[in-house]
Amino acid sequence: MKLYNFPFRKPLFIFICLLLLTGCWNSRELDELGIVVMLGIDKTEESEYILTVQVINPSEIATDAPTTRPPVSTFSTTGRTLFEAFRRLTTKSPRKNYLSQLRLVVLGTAVAEEGVMPVLDLLYRDHEFRTSFFVTVAKNAPVESMLSIITPYEKIPANKIMNSIESVERNWAATKGVSIDKVISSIRNPGEDPVMSGITLLGEEDTGTNINNVENVDSPTKLEIDELGVFKGDKLAGWLNENESRGLNFATGNVHSTVITHPCEDEGTLSVELLRTSAKMKGKIESDQPVIDIKVEGEGNVAEVDCKIDLSKPDAIEKINKHVEEAITESIQATLAKAQKEYGSDIFGFGGVIHRDQPKYWKKVEKEWSSYYQDVEVNIDANVKIRRKGNSTQPINKES
């Protein structure tokens, strides 16, 4: 067969050209990536951004023979814009930073108080970011040192924080993992304000950055997730403590499971494990003032009894139901007191509820919602049912 008669000679020619003309221009090998798992953003006094990235050392994490090198490294630099800082990082980091696997962004208090919107713009705009990462605020230490703490048990600090947030949210309900989507939509929504988990540094900064930190059984320096930062618009307004954070989650139906402990009538305490809760908010207008009804439904088990109470009697269960309902109501009220009166931040999304339920009224108040918000009347109705009381009806230390 003559060569010029070869079948498919045109497609073949084009195909060969394709191979020669392309250059795999945006392909990157895995060993050329600096996989960034945590990103810290803070501001200097000259209002330049300080960008800190936590990059993993894959060979230290997935290895049978670990060396003394740390599992992660941090690089820090400054820049007038974040993007500039990112590119300037290449002067310090040997590999180009790869941001798609980002787990966590830690914002410094300075940035949070000044407003987070300008910072979040790049994170939201750039195509390389996956928008599932959590946004948090460094509560009591500079961002740079937060990112440099070597955590025990979990080799990658970013994973430790992310897992802690998820685990606290699921089992204790005292925080809330907030992704960047959620933050931006709450900021943009006039009827809602965002919250973000706070990260607290326990112990000395200096010991935490050393690998020795994890050579102790009880690491001297730890990172803790507890309080929630309350934002007004995109500016940090203040903090909610543990109980208030739970109150927020109760009111918004974000409690998967938690524990409520209350004192018994005579002495001792009793703990109830809440298993399923749901919350509904309804907005109505009474004498031209917005009113919100929060209805919390819950189911629970008696988990631990340390007092004289006979659980075989229905009225004992009824009493426990009451106590738990009161506890829930109280924590919601505590949260309301802080958010509504002190910070004036609509973290519950009351505005959104009014918007949904009373759209005509909302149109009137939308512009000056924050002034109306402080006077919103809130009715809380908690309803809890204890389903199971465990394997015994009596406390084990009760004399019989």
Place this chain on the structure above:
Amino acid sequence: MNKGNEQGSNQSPSKESNSPPLLPPLEDSLSHIETELGKSTDLVIRRFAIYKTRCAALYIDGLVDKNTVQNFIMEALMLEMPHKRVSVKELYDTIKQASLPIGEVTEFNDYEALFKRLLSGETILLIDKEKKALAASTRGWRDRGVQESTSESVIRGPKEAFTETLRTNTALLRRKIKDPKLRIESKAIGEVTRTDVAIVYLQDIAEDHIVQEVHRRLEEIDIDGILESGYIEEYIQDAQYSPFPTVYYSEKPDAIAGGLLEGRVAIITDGTPDVLLVPALFVNFFQSSEDYYQRADISTFLRLLRLVCFNIALFMPALYIAFTTFHQEMIPAPLLISLAAQREGVPFPAFVEALLMELTFEILREAGVRLPKPVGSAVSIVGALVLGQSAVQAGLVSPAMVIVVALTAISSFVFPAYNIAIPIRMLRFLFMILAATFGLYGIILGLIAMVLHLCSLQSFGVAYMSPFAPMKAKDQKDVIIRFPHWGLFSRPSSLTKKNEKRTNPSSKEN
């Protein structure tokens, strides 16, 4: 048994008229034959006389069964013939009608037929001054015998395989299908080799136009020799430049018999155990004859597994390249970290790494086929230890890549039909190149092109991708899911529309 040969002789008259007629004086004929055959040493000419009429028996040593020649030709003619004076015509008729106790005797009158029959193992009887000659079927030669299939092994079901002898192969099919409608039609193909090729089908099931098409395509073959059915396959396949096979072949009589029952046409070539079966659909290559011997549930599972393996074998290295060099964000973080750790210090890009390992495997595989058996174990040592473990230890490839290549390699062996693995082996490299240049985008483009190509193929007038494209709901019962036999009511409608019913649905009660 006779059918094939009768067919053969019926088709020859047109040619016989062109070739020179036999020369009446016996010695002239014999010297002509000897000259034509170049005094070959395996030509045996036995001259004898029946009451002064000189005769000669000719055969090729090694192609005839000597006992038959001895007992039923030599003895019958030399010892038992009445020794009285008769005319040549009378003698010829007596021999033809009464004196040759052999099943198959043909009469002919030209040299072409003579040589054809002589060289295919028949014994030729020439009588002096007679223009016609007789050929007695005395074929018999050493062959391998029916043995266990080596290239298509099964756990359950018949183990026998076709042999190199056409007659044995047709007999194996007859033994499976004792139906008078089983047609065996023969052709001799190849100007020099004159290889016997038999077309086998069930007349009341196979579509006539498909049978005619097979005849037509075989008729058009003009080649000096056919040594294996692969020669025929290349002539009759529909898509000459497609990597995908449009002709199915098997060396198992039960697989071919199953195909005949579905209305396909088998083409048996003398000299090879591999029997062709047309039309062949894409899905046929994923179906094993064993699927019908095992329970329906496990057969369905195995067919699904084969489809999964098809995808693994075709796309796995390409996907690995695409994910690790373009789409790292799609890999779960712990896996990414582990992969990145493995790649630390590997000097080649993932594509080169994959290409090296795939080529290495293809080399090992080819070497494994060609190596003499005693040194075969050396290949497995080299393959497993030297290339697998040592390459990783030396830091030339990452362990993940070894896993990918190993899985790909093993997946390409699960198909019951060897020839469907061939396009997979070749296209795999194409997909790897696409993945290395365009990532997932390239793979999807390649996939679209491949599916379009597959949908454009036909095999003997039947759409290659049927019953998926065109979709035939009725035929889905025996494609990926195999229904139990009592549920397979009808034959595949894309193959045949005759005699559709296979079973009576109520028969399962018995």
